[in-house]
Amino acid sequence: MKIQWIILAVALIAGLATRYFVDRHDVSVAEAEQSSGQLESGKASVDLFNTSDNRLRVVYFGFTHCPDVCPTSLAILGAALKAITPDTLNKVWPVFITLDPERDTPEKSAQYAQYFHQNITGMTGTMEQTQLLAKKYGVLFMKTKQEDSALEYSVDHSSYFYLLKPDGTLLEKVPHTLNPNILVDAIDRNERLLIEN
DSSP, rough: HHHHHHHHHHHHHHHHHHHHHHHHHHHHHHHHHTTEEEEETTEEETTOOOTOOEEEEEEEOOOOTOOOOHHHHHHHHHHHHHHSSSHHHEEEEEEEEEETTOOOHHHHHHHHHHOOOOOEEEEBBBBHHHHHHHHHTOEEEEEEEEOTTTTTTEEEOOEEEEEEOTTTTTEEEEEEOOOHHHHHHHHHHHHHHHOOO
């Protein structure tokens, strides 16, 4: 009988300790996810998840040395931004986030984004922030070595536009497209959805 009480007490202590560590882990994961939105653009720190800025986020993940997919996608984003009404444009925050923070400085990402449209904010985070954001939105990316290349490596990645609420909640994921009207429709649809909620 005494042994059963000891086993019960040990199990209770182990359960409480496990609960404590799980709760602490959940808090640290939530804090890490929140800080993953604190990125750099040019010389300024920018909070992607600033809820006082109620614009719809249209986010694209890529890298500045990308030979084809990123420039094409950002050109489509630029064309979509030119096609929407000025009123809608004021309610949208287009963002480019690099998947290559090792080479893409905040200044480089900001400058690169501006080539495609003056409203696109180019951002760079730490590798940890980049990985957290990629995990949060299901962005697949992988560094691949390039033999006999001055670049040394490339970054293979999925290509989507992520339409987000100000708090970072994903509203819609639009695949890489060569038709800006698909993105225009998604922006209009989700911008209206934000107003209604």
